[in-house]
Amino acid sequence: MLIPRSEAFDSLSQRELPKGIVFWDEEKPIQLYSQLLEKLNNKPALIDFWGTWCGPCKYQFKYKDSLKKFLDENNIKMVFAAYEYIPDREKWKKIITAYELTGSHLMIDDNFKNDLKQHGGEITGFPTFMLINEKGEIVESKAHFPSDGEKLKQQIEDKLINNLR
Numbered sequence: 001m002l003i004p005r006s007e008a009f010d011s012l013s014q015r016e017l018p019k020g021i022v023f024w025d026e027e028k029p030i031q032l033y034s035q036l037l038e039k040l041n042n043k044p045a046l047i048d049f050w051g052t053w054c055g056p057c058k059y060q061f062k063y064k065d066s067l068k069k070f071l072d073e074n075n076i077k078m079v080f081a082a083y084e085y086i087p088d089r090e091k092w093k094k095i096i097t098a099y100e101l102t103g104s105h106l107m108i109d110d111n112f113k114n115d116l117k118q119h120g121g122e123i124t125g126f127p128t129f130m131l132i133n134e135k136g137e138i139v140e141s142k143a144h145f146p147s148d149g150e151k152l153k154q155q156i157e158d159k160l161i162n163n164l165r
Contacts, residue, residue, distance in 0.1 A: 017093075020102035031111045033119045036079075037136040039104065044160040045077040046143065049108070049128040051084060052095050057127040061099045063146035068102060070153055074161050078103035083113070083126065131159050139163075 024030060024039045046067075050057035071078050080101055082092055087107060096105060113123055121130050121138040129143035129152070139159040144152035 017097055018100045018102060021096060022104045023093075023106070024104050025106040029109075030106045031109065032115045033112070033121075034115075036081075036106070036112075037132075039106075040077060040079075040132065040136070042134050042136075043075065043077050044134050045079050045132045046071060046156065047079045047081055047130045047132060049081050049083060049123050049126060049130070051082055051126050052088070052092055053085070054126045058095075058099070060127055060146050061101065063149070064099070064101065066149075067146045067152070070156070074156070076156065076160060080105045081108045081112075082106070083108050083123070131156065133160055133163060 030036055030039070048057075048060070050060075068078060080096070080103055082105070084092065084107060087109075089107065092107060095101075116123065119138060121141045127145065128141075129145060130138055131140040131143050133139050140155060144155050146152055
């Protein structure tokens with residue numbers, strides 16, 4: 001779903017928060033990779049590192065529905081980790097609501113990015129997609145984009161699903 005005009009965005013962002021959206025950092029910030037792994041609770045995940053300011057990130061959101069179905073069928077969590085230069089939780093939540101980004105959400109900062117690098121994951125641009133297995137290992141730090149369709153699904157199968165069997 002692309003939202004072309006600000007009026008359309010305003011009306012969509014005012015809706016009630018869609019079901020299936022969870023904010024992992026409401027009680028306390030997640031600043032370390034180990035804190036993210038605690039939330040994942042030994043489940044494999046696709047992590048979307050994005051920003052509210054990032055046009056290419058928002059472009060990838062239009063592929064969320066077919067991707068969500070595939071992830072759900074394979075018991076893989078979808079996690080959206082937003083990096084904000086000037087954190088604005090209200091704006092962030094409005095974008096999540098407008099695009100109906102079902103999944104788990106957190107806002108990250110430079111502390112998280114630096115800690116992630118120590119575990120083999122480096123965010124060099126936005127969006128960045130990573131695959132994390134059930135052991136908490138980053139098995140793909142530069143996963144294909146959702147717009148790559150079957151390439152991403154094949155990568156998920158190779159790196160996450162086939163390793164569970």
